[in-house]
Amino acid sequence: MASPEIDALTQALARLPGLGPRSARRAVLHLLKRRETALAPLLAALDAVNERLVTCSTCGNVDTNDPCGVCSDPRRDGRALCVVEEVADLWALDRSRLFPGRFHVLGGKLSALEGIRPEDLAIDALVRRIEAGGIDEVVLAMNATLEGQTTAHYLAERIERFPVRITQLAHGLPVGGELDYLDEGTLAQALRARRPVA
């Protein structure tokens, strides 16, 4: 009996990771009961993200400016470049404030299962950044998953011809662990103990 508008909103919410059809319905009810205090702010926040945010053409971060705040911050050490799978990984590492350099977001990981090939990721752009010079170290901060490590291995081969130190996060990461879900202590340890790629 819910209206088509409510069905559409329920379905749109149910497709978010972490929400299913039932919790989406609960969320819709929550929003309908709190139109001024919950629905309006969510609508405004979503609209602002949609209107104002752009993808940084240098690093793949999402921000209001292009280049993004990280890329244009003069206090950051441009000689160190940390390569991550997703924007969320960039945020996770940046929250920890342990890495003083810049970032490069691949936009995913190589996956035979999902048919994701090198040309589907921002790998050519990474190679061009390194080729342009000024970078001493590339940290491959992939997730400690099979696909993440396959991606790191592939990247190491692609950039080994450049005069840069290639490192990866220490395997203090739990097997199967994803960066965005780790506590800062684990992240800090893994980053401190990063080691050259063989």
Added chain:
Amino acid sequence: MASPEIDALTQALARLPGLGPRSARRAVLHLLKRRETALAPLLAALDAVNERLVTCSTCGNVDTNDPCGVCSDPRRDGRALCVVEEVADLWALDRSRLFPGRFHVLGGKLSALEGIRPEDLAIDALVRRIEAGGIDEVVLAMNATLEGQTTAHYLAERIERFPVRITQLAHGLPVGGELDYLDEGTLAQALRARRPVA
């Protein structure tokens, strides 16, 4: 390092039931990666709900029209009135297509803990609907929680002076169970075995 826009969206999503800060961050990333296929539809759905939906002044349902589709459906039996706590409960009962009558949404339940008193719920409106006549049976379909049953008890006392049969859902409902989370079989059984309030 996430922008204020992303922080605002993350916080608005994190306040939804079923999502916490971490899953909200995941959801935001999901939306940012799928601006056309996920963010735009969610924004449009939320905007449509915000723009088009109104609360039915008769029953408290949420719909594009006032009176709502349930109240204006001539095939429904206006002599039977089912009183529920929330709009989601109306939807849950309506999905099961087992109740041929109309509904009345209280907008909550009595709660000493949360300070919710009779005047905070649509109880006077319920009394006026019954007083206006034409209703033979009032089904008190509160949740099988302490507060739901307290509310049902209070309602039964408020309307016992009218010439209507007052029934409530059979206690096939699991203790502590909430209507919106039950399968249709349980709902059907509870509705079939509804009994007069003592």
